[in-house]
Amino acid sequence: MRVLLTGASGFISAHILATLLDYGHDVVATVRSDEKAAKIKQSYSHLPDGRLRFAIVADVSSPEAFDEAAQRDPPLDAVIHTASPFHFNIEDPKDFLDPAIKGTIRLLNAIKKGAPKVKRVILTSSFAAIIDLGRPKNGAGYVYSEKDWNPVTIEEVLQDPTNAYRAYRASKTFSQRAAWEFMEKEKPNFALTTMCPPFVFGPTVFPLTGSESLNTSNHLTRDFLRGNFKDKIPETGDFIWVDVRDLALGHVRAMEIEEAANKRFFITAGYFNNRQIADAIRKHYPEYKEMLPTENAPGGGFPEDGLLGYDNRQTINILRIRFRSIETCIVDSVASFKDII
Numbered sequence: 001m002r003v004l005l006t007g008a009s010g011f012i013s014a015h016i017l018a019t020l021l022d023y024g025h026d027v028v029a030t031v032r033s034d035e036k037a038a039k040i041k042q043s044y045s046h047l048p049d050g051r052l053r054f055a056i057v058a059d060v061s062s063p064e065a066f067d068e069a070a071q072r073d074p075p076l077d078a079v080i081h082t083a084s085p086f087h088f089n090i091e092d093p094k095d096f097l098d099p100a101i102k103g104t105i106r107l108l109n110a111i112k113k114g115a116p117k118v119k120r121v122i123l124t125s126s127f128a129a130i131i132d133l134g135r136p137k138n139g140a141g142y143v144y145s146e147k148d149w150n151p152v153t154i155e156e157v158l159q160d161p162t163n164a165y166r167a168y169r170a171s172k173t174f175s176q177r178a179a180w181e182f183m184e185k186e187k188p189n190f191a192l193t194t195m196c197p198p199f200v201f202g203p204t205v206f207p208l209t210g211s212e213s214l215n216t217s218n219h220l221t222r223d224f225l226r227g228n229f230k231d232k233i234p235e236t237g238d239f240i241w242v243d244v245r246d247l248a249l250g251h252v253r254a255m256e257i258e259e260a261a262n263k264r265f266f267i268t269a270g271y272f273n274n275r276q277i278a279d280a281i282r283k284h285y286p287e288y289k290e291m292l293p294t295e296n297a298p299g300g301g302f303p304e305d306g307l308l309g310y311d312n313r314q315t316i317n318i319l320r321i322r323f324r325s326i327e328t329c330i331v332d333s334v335a336s337f338k339d340i341i
C-alpha cells in the first residue's frame with residue numbers, strides 16, 4: 001500500500017514508519033520542516049527511490065494543511081494520523097485542542113476531496129478518550145473497553161484552563177469523537193479505525209539531539225536514570241501501558257486487516273507500576289545503582305484499593321499482537337537513550 005503517515009518525526013510515528021517500510025509499504029511522511037525530513041531521510045538512505053517521500057505540514061491546524069499531502073501521484077491507499085501535540089508546555093487549552101480537532105477534521109476532508117483511492121484511515125487516539133476520571137477509587141473494579149468514552153466536557157476544560165492534563169485528555173477525546181462524527185455525516189469512501197493506547201514506553205528510533213528532545217512518555221524512565229526518585233518512587237499513573245513497537249505493529253495491522261475497519265482499539269499490554277521500572281533498570285544496568293531508589297524505598301507499587309480493569313480481547317483477537325513485557329521494554333528504552341540523559 002501507499003501510506004500517508006503524519007507526524008513522522010514523533011516517537012510513536014517513527015516506529016510506525018519503520019514497521020510500514022519493513023512490511024513492504026511505501027510511505028509519504030509528513031514532518032514540520034525540511035530539516036526534519038532530511039534527518040529521517042538519512043536514516044533510510046539505503047531505500048530505493050520512491051519508497052519514502054515527504055510532505056511538509058508545518059501546522060496540522062492550518063486551513064489547507066493536508067491538501068497537498070493528500071494529492072499524490074501515484075495515489076494514496078491509506079492514511080495513519082499520529083500528529084498531535086503531546087507535551088505539557090502549553091499556555092492555553094487551545095494549544096492542544098486546535099491541532100487535535102482541526103488537524104483531524106482537515107485531514108479527513110483533504111482525503112475525501114483529494115485522495116479518492118484511500119480506503120483506510122487509522123487515527124492515533126488514546127486511552128485518554130476512554131477513561132472516566134470521575135469514577136470512584138480511580139476506577140478500581142471497573143472494566144474499561146472500546147465501548148467507553150471519557151465524559152469530559154469543553155466547559156470543564158475552560159473552567160480550569162491551567163489544567164494541561166485535562167486539556168490534553170480532552171483533545172484526544174474530542175478529536176476522536178469528531179472523527180467518528182465526520183464518518184457518520186460525510187459517509188466518505190474510506191473506513192476509520194482509532195487506536196487508544198494508554199502510556200506508551202519504549203526505545204526511540206532516531207538519534208536524539210539532547211535530553212529535551214526525548215518524548216514525553218519516556219520522561220519517567222529518564223527521571224529514574226537522573227536520580228530524581230532516589231528517596232521515593234512516584235505513584236503510578238493509570239497502571240496500564242503498551243510498548244511502542246507493539247503499538248506500531250497494531251497500527252499497521254489495523255490498516256491491513258479488513259475486520260479492523262470501523263473499530264476502536266483499546267491496545268494495552270496490561271498492568272505495570274513505577275517500582276517495576278526501577279527494578280528493571282537496577283537489574284540490567286548496575287552502573288545506575290547510585291541513581292536509583294533502593295529495593296526498600298517507599299512508593300510506586302500497586303494500590304490497596306485495587307486497579308481499574310481492562311478488556312483488550314478485541315485487540316488480541318483481531319490485531320493478533322503478542323505484547324512485550326515491561327522489563328524488556330525498559331531494558332531496550334534505557335539502551336536507546338541513556339547516552340543523552
Ligand code: NDP
Pocket residue numbers: 007008009010011012013032036057058059060061082083084085086087099124125126127172196197198199200201215216217
Ligand atoms: P511526539 O511528541 O513524539 O510526536 C508528536 C508528533 O506530532 C511530532 O512529530 C510533532 O512534530 C507532531 N505535531 C505536534 N503538533 C503538531 C502541529 N501543530 N502540526 C504538525 N505536527 C505536529 O509524541 P508521541 O509520539 O508520544 O505521540 C503521538 C501520538 O500518540 C499523539 O497523538 C499522542 O496524543 C498519542 N498518544 C501518545 C501516548 C504516549 O504515551 N506517548 C499515549 C497515548 C496516545 P514536532 O516534534 O516536529 O513538533
